[in-house]
Amino acid sequence: MSATSTTRPGGRSSRVLSAVYSAVGALVGEGAERITFPVIAERAGVNPTTLYRRWGDVDELLEEVAVAALTRDGDELPDTGTLAGDLTEWALIVTRDITRPERARYLRAMVAARQDVVAHCEVTDTRLEQASALIRRADDRDEAVPTAEQVLDHVIAPLYYRVAFALPVDEERPRRLVRDVLRMIAPIR
Amino acid sequence: MSATSTTRPGGRSSRVLSAVYSAVGALVGEGAERITFPVIAERAGVNPTTLYRRWGDVDELLEEVAVAALTRDGDELPDTGTLAGDLTEWALIVTRDITRPERARYLRAMVAARQDVVAHCEVTDTRLEQASALIRRADDRDEAVPTAEQVLDHVIAPLYYRVAFALPVDEERPRRLVRDVLRMIAPIR
Numbered sequence: 001m002s003a004t005s006t007t008r009p010g011g012r013s014s015r016v017l018s019a020v021y022s023a024v025g026a027l028v029g030e031g032a033e034r035i036t037f038p039v040i041a042e043r044a045g046v047n048p049t050t051l052y053r054r055w056g057d058v059d060e061l062l063e064e065v066a067v068a069a070l071t072r073d074g075d076e077l078p079d080t081g082t083l084a085g086d087l088t089e090w091a092l093i094v095t096r097d098i099t100r101p102e103r104a105r106y107l108r109a110m111v112a113a114r115q116d117v118v119a120h121c122e123v124t125d126t127r128l129e130q131a132s133a134l135i136r137r138a139d140d141r142d143e144a145v146p147t148a149e150q151v152l153d154h155v156i157a158p159l160y161y162r163v164a165f166a167l168p169v170d171e172e173r174p175r176r177l178v179r180d181v182l183r184m185i186a187p188i189r
Numbered sequence: 190m191s192a193t194s195t196t197r198p199g200g201r202s203s204r205v206l207s208a209v210y211s212a213v214g215a216l217v218g219e220g221a222e223r224i225t226f227p228v229i230a231e232r233a234g235v236n237p238t239t240l241y242r243r244w245g246d247v248d249e250l251l252e253e254v255a256v257a258a259l260t261r262d263g264d265e266l267p268d269t270g271t272l273a274g275d276l277t278e279w280a281l282i283v284t285r286d287i288t289r290p291e292r293a294r295y296l297r298a299m300v301a302a303r304q305d306v307v308a309h310c311e312v313t314d315t316r317l318e319q320a321s322a323l324i325r326r327a328d329d330r331d332e333a334v335p336t337a338e339q340v341l342d343h344v345i346a347p348l349y350y351r352v353a354f355a356l357p358v359d360e361e362r363p364r365r366l367v368r369d370v371l372r373m374i375a376p377i378r
Contacts, residue, residue, distance in 0.1 A: 101305075112301030114355035116290075121354045153347040153366060161346035164353050165310045166303035177342060184369050186377040 019044040020051065024065045028105050035062065059113040066110035067122040077130055083138035083145060084182055090134060091155050091174035094127075098163045107163055127156045144185045154181040208233040209240065213254045217294050224251065224298075248302040255299035256311040266319055272327035272334060273371055279323060280344050280363035283316075287352045296352055316345045333374045343370040 023043035027035050037058055041048035055061040078089035097103060110123070131151040138145050146154075155177045162169045212233035216224050226247055230237035244250040267278035286292060299312070320340040327334050335343075344366045351358045 104306075108300050108303055111297050111353045114297055114353075116355065117293075117357050118355045119357075121356055124354060124356060150369060153362075154343050154369065157350035158342040158346040161350045161353075164300045164303075164350070165313060166305065166307045167310055167313060168306050168308075173342075180339060180343065180373050183373045183377070188372070188375040189378055 016044075016046055016050060019046060020061070021065050021068065024062065025102065028062075028065075028102065028109055037061075062113050063110055063122075066106040066113075067126070077133055079137070081141075083134065083141075083143050084178065086134045086137070087151065087155065087178045087181070088175055090130065091159070091178050092171060094156065095159055095169055095171065095174045098159065099169050104163050104166070107160065108166075111164055123160075124152065124156075128152055131156070144187075146181050146185050150181060150184065154184070205233075205235055205239060208235060209250070210254050210257065213251065214291065214295075217251075217254075217291065217298055226250075251302050252299055252311075255295045255302075256315075266322055268326070270330075272323065272332050273367065275323045275326070276340065276344065276367045276370070277364055279319065280348070280367050281360060283345065284348055284358055284360065284363045287348065288358050293352050293355070296349065297355075300353055312349075313341065313345075317341055320345070333376075335370050335374050339370060339373065343373070 020040060023040050024035065027039065027043060035058065037048050037051045037055075040058075040061070041051055051058075051061065055064070078086045078093070080086050080089060098107060128148050131148040135145045135148055135151070155174070158177055159169060159174060161167075162173070209229060212229050213224065216228065216232060224247065226237050226240045226244075229247070229250070230240055240247075240250065244253070267275045267282070269275050269278060287296060317337050320337040324334045324337055324340070344363070347366055348358060348363060350356075351362075
């Protein structure tokens with residue numbers, strides 16, 4: 001056994017991680033009031049010490065699971081051949097994903113866990129990277145493009161805002177948000 | 190004494206309300222872990238029964254206080270003579286207000302209290318009304334105007350999103366968001 005075996009996919013560490021993530025997911029999904037290390041450990045069938053050692057703080061673990069749940073919508077970004085098509089498909093994927101009740105609960109749990117201002121947020125960073133990839137491709141095709149920050153502010157933020165405040169989001173909204181952001185970069189008279 | 194004396198401003202009900210709101214504000218401000226009716230009642234110096242009778246559910250009370258805290262930024266909407274000026278001033282007022290640490294905590298507490306999808310949210314409704322008032326005035330001056338929903342999605346949502354996720358918001362952001370939303374309604378070639 002090499003020293004790296006604890007992080008090898010399929011190894012002990014990976015099984016523990018999967019059990020812990022599932023336990024957190026189930027507890028959040030059930031709307032559990034107090035999610036503590038002992039509660040998670042019992043559900044996951046692991047030693048609480050493992051959790052204390054790895055995450056230090058239960059909020060850290062909750063945030064890690066929330067980020068994983070909130071950004072892994074699938075492996076591939078859409079590739080329709082136009083920025084309008086890509087952004088629309090992507091915004092629809094994000095919408096379907098974050099409006100699922102258990103994802104919406106994660107999102108709110110993540111907001112609730114935040115205390116002071118953070119330098120950056122992994123959910124935001126992941127969405128920025130995805131937006132940047134779509135923009136880069138459009139730019140290579142010589143399309144007019146918004147900035148990734150504009151896509152974050154005008155497409156992603158309104159969707160997350162609505163889910164955070166538990167407001168309904170139908171599929172017309174992401175479509176309109178994308179039309180709006182593209183309208184921002186249309187040549188003006 | 191008439192039957193309406195309990196709701197008279199300055200009457201007993203108003204004093205209780207003020208004490209309860211202050212207690213909730215202080216507890217949220219201190220980052221209290223569990224805010225329950227008994228905890229609030231003790232801090233406010235009122236009988237817990239009063240709270241159970243009036244609010245039924247602690248989340249309902251927290252949300253009421255949060256809405257009050259998150260929408261009363263002042264009595265007057267800006268009136269600068271142009272939509273660009275009004276939206277910019279208003280977005281700056283909202284930004285300064287919701288980024289204050291105790292307001293940001295309220296906002297997160299409010300998100301955390303949400304369970305299932307709601308038909309409407311008072312914070313959102315209040316912002317929509319304010320946006321509508323500014324738009325109506327601009328429309329009366331024959332300016333080109335966005336819809337109130339567009340202002341909500343593209344100016345308010347990105348600001349609340351950042352505060353909810355505890356991301357920093359400098360004053361350039363609301364200015365840019367307003368420029369972006371006005372760019373959306375500029376005549377295209």
